[in-house]
Amino acid sequence: MRTVDVLVVGAGLAGLHTACLLARRGLNVLVVDRRRSLSTGIRTTGIFVRRTLDDFDLPDHLLGPGIRDVLLYPPSRRAPIRLTSDRDEYRVADMAAVYEHARRAAESAGARVLLGVRYVEASRGSVRFADAEPVTARFIVGADGARSQVARDLGLDVNRRFLLGAEIVHPVASGTATPAFHCVLDPRVAPGYLGWVIDDGRHAHVGVAGYPDAMRTGIRHLLDAFAADAPGRVAPAGPIERRGGPIPVGGVLRRLVCPAGLLVGDAAGAVSPLTAGGLDPCLRMSGLAAAVAAEYLRTGDRRILSRYDGDALRARFRGRLLLRRAFAGIRSPVAAEAAVTALRGRAGRALAARILFGDGSFPDVDSRLADPATGHPGR
Template sequence: MLVVGAGLAGLHTARRLALRGVRVLVVDRRTSLSAGIRTTGIFVRRTLDDFDLPDHLLGPGVREVLIYPPSRRAPVRLVSDRDEYRVADMAGVYAHARRMAEAAGARVRLGTRYVGTGSGVARFAGTDPAAARFVIGADGARSRVARDLGLDVNRRFIVGAELVHPIAAGGSAPVFHCVLDPRVAPGYLGWVIDDGRHAHVGVAGDPAAMRSGLRHLLDDFAADAPGRGAPTGPIARRGGPIPVGGVLRRLACPAGLLVGDAAGAVSPLTAGGLDPCLRMSDLAAAVTAEFLRTGDEGVLRRYDGAALRARFRGRLLLRRAFAGIRSPLVAEAAVAMLRSPAGLAAAARVLFGDGSFPDVAGPAPDGRTLPLEAA
């Protein structure tokens, strides 16, 4: 079987399948997994609790979040007694995930551009086609595989971009700075967070509202963003579309299924995608392996996007409300509301909550939940 896309979703799914005895080929048009990284790499506590990520690839724990209004005065402060976030070296995480997938028996072929599939045959640019009884689309927010298989596609996006700056080691405890300001991030927010070695400074928002240009907005925000540290030249720029319409309804058919951003597996409210990426990849691998073994199309109903969407209707409603904040005065009022006891409790529930989005972890071959073992 074929997995298109060697990001975290594709490699994690491929490894799970290979451990179940499925022959897996992973292809990606990139020639290096360190190229084209789009995510900040923020792992939340529930992911760190449930998956054994390599500790040496993770930055220090983040326990404090500051939420700023457009004026940048009197931010709302939330502090947890536990590490809530850690920022990963995503190039290292991808390399590690590739090693683990190959160790399990999957083949990974970079520099191979997928161009389409049909009648059980996958086609690639400049190389021979390959038989593909089942295709898994892990090829990002604008998935080609989804269109080829006649599955649902993402239609609601925000766009994001960030700068990565080196910072001095051994400073104060890292803080997650969030700025709610529709002038720089209409419908979403700006952020600053560090991984112990680098500061990640980013903005995201509604594409249509970013009329002055995403790069211009990012550079303006980075010039005086809170918590950015001493200004230095960036070592990397990242960016791309982020689906925020929720998990797609039609995710699977007898010819394949979708995982990761291709499946809309991103929180509509926080735009966090790494936790649902791993959890849905577990479920996708379990369902795929069972379907390939039995040929029973009823198995695919376990991977039902409509049922998954029902788990987070509240987040979809809050996404619409969040997207409607287009005035600095409204943003100031929204942050002021968070200072109330009810507002602080709601913010802590979203930012520090114990629930998973969605909680769909699939079993390993022996029935256990299978971790991402450290190298």
Template sequence: MLVVGAGLAGLHTARLLAARGLEVLVVDKRRSLTSGVRTTGIFVRRTLDDFDLPAHLLGPGVRDVVLYPPSRRRPIRLTSDRDEYRVADMPGVYAHARERAAAAGASVLLGVRYDGGAGDVVDLHGYGALRARFVVGADGARSRVARDLGLDVNRRLLVGAEVVYPVRGCGGPPTFHCVLDPRIAPGYLGWVIEDGRHAHVGVAGYARHMTRGVRHLLDEFAASAPGVGEPAGDVERRGGPIPVGGVLKRLACPRGLLVGDAAGAVSPLTAGGLDPCLRLSELAAAVTTAYVRSGDVSVLRQYDGAMLRTRFRGRLLLRRAFGGLRSPRAVEAAVAALRGPGGRALASHVLFGDGSFPDVGDHDGRPVPSTCVTPRAAGKAGCGP
């Protein structure tokens, strides 16, 4: 078994496969898991409840979200009675995931690039040719594995950029600031999340509308972003593409399958991908194991992107609507509509709700009949659409 990509999706899938007794090799072109981090690392409450994440690598809980219109006047503050978000030390999380994968029996090689292949032979730059019975593509939004296997590829992408730096304290409760302004983030938003330990300041949007470039827009936004404290250490830059077209329909074939960003397992509206990547990885590991052991191609039908995609219908519609707001005046009016009871309820449902991605495993890698939810997730998410 070859897993291409040592991000969270690839390492989680590799650990589950190795724990089932399969021989697993993970490769990643990066020489260090501390380099090339692309995600803010925001874990939502549902993920924190359902998965065993290393608490010492998670920041304080965030309960407050503030939504700003382009004018920055009359922002909307939403407060939950529970911790809704925690921002992770993602290099540390990757290192922890690598250790767990290795402890389960998977081999992880860094500095080895996947160069494609034919049939069951793949070329690995820095390693040589390798015979792999099955390939798991966890190689990001622009997956080469997906193209080589003839599977679907992401076509609707945002591009994001972010600066991260330590702070001495935010002087108030940890808060997630979201600025909706098509001049700096067309089709998405600018964000600041400061939890008293680190500040994350970023922007994302459709590249075709970012005529001045995402890095220029980020620097411009960071100069006046709300809730920003002074850096108390080195500033790190992150960035990369974000797939927002929903889970891809064709995710598997007899030669391999896709997980994480490569599979489009990202919320179309919020662009959150950490929870979907973990849940989809569990289904991927269960299906892969059953297929490799039985040789029954029909098993792969369980890894059905079209079925999973139905869960995103509403968010896909909201994505199209939000992406169509091109002028600051239109966004200002949209935010004004959220100030009423109905609008606040909708915003709270999106930001604090549990319905993002269907639960497809028991968080130890064993499949659940009919891909229904597990008992401890019951009441949070339903079966099917």
């Protein structure tokens, strides 16, 4: 039976970034993913925010044009609130290409990446797969998504609060629209969250997300109905791709780590409870996770694992959790109209701009622990 220092289950952005950082530290790292291609099963919109682009080395050619305008719509779709930044706040990535870039970086660092290998279970360091020989792993990193099986096998916390999201992605003719991010607060199509259109001049992403128990007519129906008259929508210039899946919004889980392994990405609840954005926190937490795992494996000192403390991370976003609960309570069009109206004033616009254009990160982890080569979080 083959032995590895670290087994990473899941070849998404969190798993590949963690694997790369661990391999740079000289560890024997194996990554497995049940998908046979990283271009299949993509669930994220691929929106990178400015603070991520500032701190992480993402190839410019994999990113769409910068987006500075955000328009917030009430259910009536009339008189949206326009917020404009003096900087590029968002860029939408070609996520299939980003995953391939992350895979090459991990492999260049020395990690081995195996696709088409389905994780079955882990027990006392012995790991079984459905499609490959078992391995013995000193440490396991669960990067296997919002409903992580690794978390259950390791006895760690699991996500219990979700939004269900779905979107249509299609190419658009160049120059047909100014890049913008359109957000619709309408509980009839997205109970407790948003409908959105983000058009970066290359692709348009049209999506909806809400609480599963409130989306009684079905997310496919709601998405298709919203796409028919979504604001800012432009005619497709090519084939349509559909994406979707659960989005954990309960915040970072409390119990993230044990002597046998830890969780990263969606498996760790590393998604902003308020905006449901997960790419920035997944990269930042992966840096911290890799530093903690590498030091623990080097020394065997279990006290090091306390640095990857979910309770400490949760303490930094209590405000987001409170706002998430308030947002979840908006279940009628009248309440949604009133909420948007409240944002029209100076204080409301300032709050919205702080959330959408803020300089903070989620979670705010110590970047000095992230990358052994540079001291930056993955740069």
